[in-house]
Amino acid sequence: MSQNSYENARKRVRELKLLYVHLVWYISVNVMLIFINMMTSSGSWWFIYPLMGWGMGIVAHSLFTLVLSRWGKEWEEKKIKEYLTKDNE
Template identity: 55%
Template sequence: MENSEKYLRAKKKVQSLKAFYIHLIVYILVNSMLLVINLLSDSGNWWFIYPLVGWGIGLLIHGLSTFVFGKMGSDWEEKKIKQYMDKDR
């Protein structure tokens, strides 16, 4: 039973990493495209920076939740599950 719990936790972490890497790739591709459009349309006005920075903040938060806070997540989740289960008794 313990191995299946470890497997599920590991699978959840891998899915979280995969979601972050997909987010990062899309961020790079879309913002590269916006840069090219900006250069071709109006090179004097650097409007592509606004979505770059705004989306970058979201990506940073996603990265922090995946790499920094994600390492603490499984223990916290287990404690919360036990807490709610004890509360329902």
């Protein structure tokens, strides 16, 4: 295994770990906000606003980590090698 492959895998694991930490905080804080809302407000569901706002951040973080990262530097290098191979034939 090359050093470059190891560093790429390490970077990917670090990105996934940050996403998981973000998800744990999101769930923990929002469960607490829901509990506070239910104990203090009668009929007003204000917890939905931070839930949705932060939820959009979670969706964006997930997209960048799980989907868009596949079009990163590794993808570029793979495509460059592919085109160079085609041009040489």
